Amino acid sequence: MKFAFRISLFLVFICACLFMPLSVVIAQDDTDYYSDEYPAYEEEQDFFRGGYYEDDVEYDFSDYPGDDSQSDSGENADAGDSYQQPAAATRPPALSAGEPIKLEEKSIRFGRIPYLSMRDMMTQAVPLLRFLQKETGAKEVRLVSNRNSYASILDALARGNIDFAWVGPTAYLNRRDQDHLMPVAKAKFGEATAYRGVFIAPAKGKVQGLEDIKGSSIAFVDPESASGYIYPLYLLKEIGVDPHKHSKVYFVKNHDNVLRAVLEGKVDSGVCLEETLKKLSKAQLDRIIILGKTNEIPSDVIVCRQDCPINLREKFLEALLKVKPEALPGSPTFLPAYDEEFDSVLAVMHYIESLKPQN
Numbered sequence: 001m002k003f004a005f006r007i008s009l010f011l012v013f014i015c016a017c018l019f020m021p022l023s024v025v026i027a028q029d030d031t032d033y034y035s036d037e038y039p040a041y042e043e044e045q046d047f048f049r050g051g052y053y054e055d056d057v058e059y060d061f062s063d064y065p066g067d068d069s070q071s072d073s074g075e076n077a078d079a080g081d082s083y084q085q086p087a088a089a090t091r092p093p094a095l096s097a098g099e100p101i102k103l104e105e106k107s108i109r110f111g112r113i114p115y116l117s118m119r120d121m122m123t124q125a126v127p128l129l130r131f132l133q134k135e136t137g138a139k140e141v142r143l144v145s146n147r148n149s150y151a152s153i154l155d156a157l158a159r160g161n162i163d164f165a166w167v168g169p170t171a172y173l174n175r176r177d178q179d180h181l182m183p184v185a186k187a188k189f190g191e192a193t194a195y196r197g198v199f200i201a202p203a204k205g206k207v208q209g210l211e212d213i214k215g216s217s218i219a220f221v222d223p224e225s226a227s228g229y230i231y232p233l234y235l236l237k238e239i240g241v242d243p244h245k246h247s248k249v250y251f252v253k254n255h256d257n258v259l260r261a262v263l264e265g266k267v268d269s270g271v272c273l274e275e276t277l278k279k280l281s282k283a284q285l286d287r288i289i290i291l292g293k294t295n296e297i298p299s300d301v302i303v304c305r306q307d308c309p310i311n312l313r314e315k316f317l318e319a320l321l322k323v324k325p326e327a328l329p330g331s332p333t334f335l336p337a338y339d340e341e342f343d344s345v346l347a348v349m350h351y352i353e354s355l356k357p358q359n
């Protein structure tokens with residue numbers, strides 16, 4: 001009897017060993033995509049391995065010349081003060097607008113760069129998506145995102161897999177001519193049609209000023225993020241700090257991840273959208289310091305391909321302009337957008353481009 005009991009216990013133990021790992025893996029897979037926390041341990045290491053993600057567009061800034069002198073303009077430096085924008089390059093001919101379509105049969109696919117966790121993005125987007133579906137008369141309006149990179153959303157737009165994309169101005173301008181894109185609307189948050197990136201660091205950390213970023217680690221958002229990389233890089237170069245030469249650089253994919261990286265002490269400093277700090281508690285805010293802020297950046301822009309069906313583009317803009325202040329939780333209002341509004345952004349981008357070694 002005792003022998004049979006021991007055999008039974010042994011069989012139970014073997015079954016547990018066989019099935020337990022499977023259930024753990026399934027649980028991790030179920031929570032990984034939607035979790036507000038960092039990804040699973042193996043993936044978390046990629047955030048801080050010192051390079052880019054394998055599925056991101058790669059940018060190589062390692063050969064930038066260093067800046068030995070320090071700018072007098074400091075953190076509020078204006079691109080126009082130190083860099084003369086070159087004459088506008090000849091742009092390719094615009095594509096003709098597409099033929100009208102039956103909107104009632106159309107599933108509008110609306111791309112959004114992964115600037116927050118997917119859960120937060122969906123919470124903000126659902127009221128707006130429902131509103132747009134009603135106002136456009138479309139069959140449905142769906143949100144499309146990719147948690148790996150900003151570039152992937154514009155790739156999808158260029159291929160025609162989505163109809164509109166909500167992106168930062170630098171991401172748009174990087175692909176405007178190449179992919180025949182055009183602005184439709186810009187976001188307006190309250191009275192603001194601009195925003196800033198903010199440098200943060202642990203309050204008791206080694207970085208207590210922007211100059212201290214030399215020789216430390218810093219978390220950026222994405223190579224195409226205006227507030228989470230392009231404008232902060234411009235500011236740092238203006239004060240003689242080249243993070244790609246003087247620091248250890250990480251791209252952590254969205255603004256929330258920058259906050260976590262700094263709060264958890266995984267990096268010495270980070271840069272994120274200033275608005276992101278509003279979600280922190282007072283206790284969390286007390287654990288960080290603000291090192292500086294970027295220049296104002298023109299608001300995010302909603303773009304489409306130039307050959308987008310004309311009635312789809314016009315009806316979508318018309319619907320966006322109907323959004324009233326505070327009518328939709330988490331949503332801004334919108335204004336029409338025009339290319340000339342992004343000239344100051346081009347100046348910053350040209351300045352950074354001019355620092356690359358010329359072949």
